[in-house]
Amino acid sequence: MPKRTAYTAKIEHYQILDENGELDTRLAKNTLTDEDVVFLYEQMSISRHYDEIAFKLQRSGRMGTYPQNKGQEAGPAAAGLVMKQRGSVDWIAPCYRENLALFLNGLPMESILLHWMGDERGNKIPDGVNILPMAIPIGTHPLHAVGLGWSAKYKEEDRVGVAFFGDGATSEGDVHEAMNFAGALKLPCVFFCQNNKWAISVPSSTQTASETFAQKGLAYGHHCVQVDGNDIFACYKIFKEAIDRARMEHKPTFIEALTYRLGDHTTADDARRYRDQAEVDEWAKKDPLIRTRKYLENKGLWDDDRQAQIEAKAKEIVSRVVKNAEGIEKPKTSDFFDDMFAVLPDELVRQRETMRTSVLGQRPQTETLAGQPQHA
């Protein structure tokens, strides 16, 4: 037969909880309990408030920059819950728009504020918490998730390497090398791609000619699926299946979670300059908090009193977190040598002791050069 079909593929899309809060009960079977949904709604509410306060901190000059998570809480929340229910044993390689997945798995809420306030200690992950420092360059960290998955397999431990990244990261070669490694070496990995439609100011249509981002994993032998990223039920179901597929079959899954960045890329950006307000308004209606609340209200699990309670709780938690993050003692200049090596070599010991990297040192105004007093 001279001509045959060598390969065909399809990408399935899952939505279980629609934007009106209506649930597909058949698909929802064995996913989230009522208790889970209440928990996730509360967590998303706290995260949303955290986001708003972080934004205000930046605007008032108390933080360098901040990338809002607003509108994208559902995917990280649902995936985070799956990992939390497994005892937070899986390794997470994050970028910067999945705060909730990290909070749910042991990262103190102070850490992320501290990081964006400009302090390396924000990325000092507590012992026993399986989360890597946030990767701010785009797409460099899925390779680390692959290394974590590879190590789990090497050590025969029941853990999965999970990478969170955005649609823009799929334009980076690193992400494709990571996807290829995970497929070719049969590694327990999950690639969670939050397609929020915009890579800073560049729309998805400029990033790729693919119909979906999910299909990018097909070429690397991944199980590929697209979900409504604002739907905690769909994200939970698909992510849980992906974790189990990774653990049981050592087959990676590429999940494209369709969502929308309701805020700017970061506080250094103004999205009004490049996207239509009508588009933002349309997506605001699909906000995961709105639909989850509708669902809970329809089931009689939520009311205005409980809403007032969670809003008060969110304020109390976030206010305490901000206080803690801002209260940490500033690092000393000499500290910056300390984390260069496990054991400091002679030359760095000398630099640390003298506070002189060059002849001048870190505070030239207090030094003398060739015996002459120097003036600041």
Add this chain to the structure above:
Amino acid sequence: MPTTLEHADLDAMIADLPSREGDRVIQLREAIREAMAHEMRQDKRVFLMGEEVAYYNGAYKVSEGMLDEFGPERIIDTPISENGFAGLAVGAAMYGLRPIIEFMSWSFSLVAADQILNNVPKMLYMSGGQWGCPVVFRGNDGPGGQLGSTHSWSVEALYSNVPGLKIAIPSNPYDAKGLMHTAIRDDDPVFYLESERILADKGHVPEEAYAIPFGRANRTREGEDCTLVSFGRPVHFCEQAADMLAEEGITCDVLDMRTVRPLDSEAIFDSLKKTNRIVVVDQSWPFGGVASEVISQVCEKAFDHLDHQPLRVNSDDVPTPYAKNLEQAFLPNADKIIAAVKKTLG
């Protein structure tokens, strides 16, 4: 306060090293292999990964026989994807493993630059001291002989600019083994640069395991008139030059630095105090290289001991030529070194 290693500790480690003299003669590539295999037997966290390291026994046969001993779980062939396995190693190191990553050539490490320069050396720092990256990256460095410009990098000049790395460049089988033991046991990332041109060089290598501390030069000969500083393959050019100069009654101190990060500056200053003249031989390019760093330090810290301006012998400031005669003309050699030494002597 960070952990520190006193100079005295390094002296004690040097004093404990086994003799360099003996008749257990093996190739430099075998010396590297012995150290890797020894460490892998001792420590299950150590594995070797790279292109063709397993079934093909390595492009330069450094890993020959290791697949048979350790199996495909620990000697791993990869896709042709340097950035892929360099990044994988970062994750594996953070999980508690000790990867040895072979770049078939350090020239190919350039496509992994973000992982090896922007992630590996900074991870400890950026995680507030949480996670180091104890990875050994190793492979062929320097012109291998008519491999053309893209395959002939000497990466030490470029990479040594980055804080947080250790860079070992052995010139002989004895050091190759001892430096590899140290590299694998080190809790920080190590770039281990092997010149293809000396992989078949033979010399006595003790059977036992021994770790040569980083940051301590080896003085391969003593002389009075000029200090020759080098590392890796060009150490041999220095030795040839010193032999020829000795016939004319000019004697040289030859320092084989063994590591350029950390750099044993004290050994250089000590020698300079005796000879008052220095020539640095470095087969990477001249602009902003290791030789220029050595000379900067000499000028900053030992200027009063100089009787002549410091000189350097680098490769020329052009891409590595493909033509044989041009490549030879491009590289440092004994004649160039002799000319430099004589110039310092006026």
